[in-house]
Amino acid sequence: MTLKAIGTIAVALLAAAVPAHSQTYPARDIRVVVGLPAGSGGDVIARYYADKLSQVAGKPVIVENRPGMILSAGADAVAKSPPDGYTILITSVTSSHAANLFNFKKLPYDPIKDFTPVATLQRSYFILMVRPEAPWKSVAELTAAMKEKGAKATYAYGSPPALASAELYKARTGLQAVGVPYKTAMASLPEMFRGELDFQFIDATQGTPLIQGGKLRGLAVTAGQRIPGTNMPTMAESANIPEFDIAPTWGVLLPAGAPPAIVARLETWFAEIMRMEATREFLARTYGAPFPGGSKALAEFIPKEIKKWEQLARLAKIVPQ
Numbered sequence: 001m002t003l004k005a006i007g008t009i010a011v012a013l014l015a016a017a018v019p020a021h022s023q024t025y026p027a028r029d030i031r032v033v034v035g036l037p038a039g040s041g042g043d044v045i046a047r048y049y050a051d052k053l054s055q056v057a058g059k060p061v062i063v064e065n066r067p068g069m070i071l072s073a074g075a076d077a078v079a080k081s082p083p084d085g086y087t088i089l090i091t092s093v094t095s096s097h098a099a100n101l102f103n104f105k106k107l108p109y110d111p112i113k114d115f116t117p118v119a120t121l122q123r124s125y126f127i128l129m130v131r132p133e134a135p136w137k138s139v140a141e142l143t144a145a146m147k148e149k150g151a152k153a154t155y156a157y158g159s160p161p162a163l164a165s166a167e168l169y170k171a172r173t174g175l176q177a178v179g180v181p182y183k184t185a186m187a188s189l190p191e192m193f194r195g196e197l198d199f200q201f202i203d204a205t206q207g208t209p210l211i212q213g214g215k216l217r218g219l220a221v222t223a224g225q226r227i228p229g230t231n232m233p234t235m236a237e238s239a240n241i242p243e244f245d246i247a248p249t250w251g252v253l254l255p256a257g258a259p260p261a262i263v264a265r266l267e268t269w270f271a272e273i274m275r276m277e278a279t280r281e282f283l284a285r286t287y288g289a290p291f292p293g294g295s296k297a298l299a300e301f302i303p304k305e306i307k308k309w310e311q312l313a314r315l316a317k318i319v320p321q
Contacts, residue, residue: 025085025262026059032088035074035096037067040184041124041205041286042159045250046090048282049121052273053088067183070160071096072107075253079114083255085262089115092124092161093298094248098305099160102313105320111306116258117298119270121250122288125223126165126201127208128235129216131192139219139238142199146175149198153177156188156200161248164309165201165222165235167316172241192216203248204287222246227287243315249291249305251298267294 030053034046047063054061066074074089075096081087091097097111109115128139136142146153155177157163163179170177177198182188185202192200193215201222202210208230210216220238221227224245235244252270254263273279274292283290293301312318 029060035071041203056269079109083257089253092248093251095160098309116254118252120293151176158182158185162201
């Protein structure tokens with residue numbers, strides 16, 4: 001038997017070993033679940049990748065918003081879906097798979113056992129903001145003013161990274177500001193504009209246009225290093241908190257037990273999306289940083305992120321709700 005014949009037989013055997021539904025995937029519409037309200041910063045991110053997935057997969061991709069439990073309601077919906085590749089979670093794994101383990105007493109899913117990792121996408125960061133009429137032009141000035149206000153100081157939060165950022169800031173500077181929860185950062189803006197809230201951390205996707213439009217003033221970024229294109233210092237340097245490095249990472253997951261062939265196909269498609277010029281432009285426009293990686297990279301990242309947030313939760317003295 002020739003080598004060519006052997007190769008032909010091997011290919012045929014490999015094809016036979018792959019389930020038929022995996023060979024024809026996708027045969028129908030794909031559903032992407034995002035655990036945030038429509039129009040939120042995270043929703044903008046998820047919808048971009050869903051749109052590009054539709055282009056490369058050649059099938060419609062429908063985005064379904066399942067807000068609740070700060071991204072965990074969406075994650076739970078996917079964890080309980082059939083592992084056939086037609087229900088995909090695009091999420092800030094930093095929130096839904098790491099931080100929420102310490103924000104809630106019990107999650108309805110296991111962030112490791114109940115999911116199949118597919119790909120990493122991007123990292124983002126948050127900005128410490130105050131209203132433009134406020135007299136505080138730096139983190140040092142804000143800190144001094146909040147110490148003077150004591151327990152009368154208030155801040156808003158609409159996600160785990162925003163809450164952790166504020167609580168770490170408080171713990172390390174000795175503030176007593178009281179946190180006020182909102183479904184999204186945008187929902188808090190009327191109170192921010194009226195001066196009923198002193199400060200908050202808002203994700204850069206939505207926060208930067210507010211700064212550029214003069215509606216809020218940015219004082220510092222939560223990333224561990226300065227962000228190109230911004231003139232703001234980091235919280236690590238401006239608040240003298242060396243361990244301050246909060247930059248949520250976005251990823252793609254399927255329910256546990258997803259067929260490896262479908263995982264591999266999605267992994268390839270998302271790698272293609274990450275190489276697109278349109279993606280580079282989107283990240284520049286929304287102030288995100290590319291963080292491409294496959295299923296193995298995401299599988300290795302999640303346990304490390306959980307460990308990091310366990311330490312952050314302890315540092316920030318976050319009490320599970």
